[in-house]
Amino acid sequence: MTRWLAIIPLVLLGCTSLNTRLPDTDVVAVQKEKITQEQAAFEEIDRLRARLDTVAHRVLSANADLCEKTAPDPGLKTQSLKSFPKELREGARRELGLGDKHLVVYVRPGSSADKAGLQKGDQIFGKDGVLSAPGKTLNWHLKEGVQIQKSRLGVKENINLEGDEACYYPALLRMSSAINAYANGKSIIVTAGMMNFVKSDDELAYIIGHELAHNTQSHIRKSVTNYVLSLGGTRYTRIFESEADYVGLYYMARAGFDPANVEDLWRRLALQSLRGIGRAKTHPAYPNRSVQIEATRAEIAAKTSAGEPLIPELKDE
Numbered sequence: 001m002t003r004w005l006a007i008i009p010l011v012l013l014g015c016t017s018l019n020t021r022l023p024d025t026d027v028v029a030v031q032k033e034k035i036t037q038e039q040a041a042f043e044e045i046d047r048l049r050a051r052l053d054t055v056a057h058r059v060l061s062a063n064a065d066l067c068e069k070t071a072p073d074p075g076l077k078t079q080s081l082k083s084f085p086k087e088l089r090e091g092a093r094r095e096l097g098l099g100d101k102h103l104v105v106y107v108r109p110g111s112s113a114d115k116a117g118l119q120k121g122d123q124i125f126g127k128d129g130v131l132s133a134p135g136k137t138l139n140w141h142l143k144e145g146v147q148i149q150k151s152r153l154g155v156k157e158n159i160n161l162e163g164d165e166a167c168y169y170p171a172l173l174r175m176s177s178a179i180n181a182y183a184n185g186k187s188i189i190v191t192a193g194m195m196n197f198v199k200s201d202d203e204l205a206y207i208i209g210h211e212l213a214h215n216t217q218s219h220i221r222k223s224v225t226n227y228v229l230s231l232g233g234t235r236y237t238r239i240f241e242s243e244a245d246y247v248g249l250y251y252m253a254r255a256g257f258d259p260a261n262v263e264d265l266w267r268r269l270a271l272q273s274l275r276g277i278g279r280a281k282t283h284p285a286y287p288n289r290s291v292q293i294e295a296t297r298a299e300i301a302a303k304t305s306a307g308e309p310l311i312p313e314l315k316d317e
């Protein structure tokens with residue numbers, strides 16, 4: 001028995017051993033390269049987050065009057081180590097100085113947070129002390145006019161933080177290479193894969209408008225999570241997708257983005273999921289979507305030239 005156990009690993013080793021002799025790798029060089037790659041990853045996260053926030057802010061603030069759920073948006077994002085998947089935490093600690101506490105990791109240029117002098121690494125305090133996960137709490141504090149403080153290198157200081165009223169469905173970046181975007185009733189989530197797939201801010205604004213519409217039209221409560229792009233699974237509802245396309249186009253147009261070529265996005269997405277061209281059980285097939293978008297754009301253009309407000313048409317009561 002013991003002899004057999006000793007032999008098995010040798011046999012396995014024989015199967016997996018290489019034919020060639022690889023050059024020795026230097027452990028220090030590998031560690032150095034790891035740091036280089038992590039630095040690049042965090043630069044990429046910074047770039048994608050800034051772009052997503054800039055476009056989303058325009059869409060979310062331009063449509064505040066059509067959203068039931070709004071809050072002041074001061075223009076900052078905070079994160080703690082726990083915001084990152086385990087494999088990125090060592091880099092997040094080194095590159096962003098993150099630990100258990102939420103620190104500012106992003107400030108939108110020109111925003112209230114920017115004007116208040118907030119910087120990366122600052123900590124934010126509200127009514128009850130540290131805002132451990134400031135998103136929602138901070139927004140409520142701002143709504144109630146609570147005095148906000150910042151702490152930098154241990155020095156606390158009152159700051160004047162406000163924000164323009166925006167639909168309260170924050171746009172979050174998900175570090176995934178999958179080309180996807182979805183709404184969960186509370187937020188809008190866009191993957192890094194989708195951020196790199198869109199060819200213009202107009203296309204990104206359309207994605208955000210579409211997901212915002214899923215949230216504002218309560219599609220999530222009415223069904224389950226809705227995805228822009230079906231890559232398997234059947235958790236999609238055709239009429240909700242059509243409505244999100246329709247209302248989403250209004251949302252982007254109201255934010256001053258150009259809906260002229262958004263069908264091109266669907267055509268390119270169709271190439272990622274060829275089955276969507278021909279048939280779709282629950283999602284509108286891509287050709288239907290493209291044609292409906294064209295009709296919606298004509299409707300919006302007619303209202304614009306007539307000087308009418310850009311409000312999606314409601315069903316007759």
Ligand SMILES: [Zn+2]
Nearest residue numbers: 226227228244
């Ligand atoms: Zn959708």
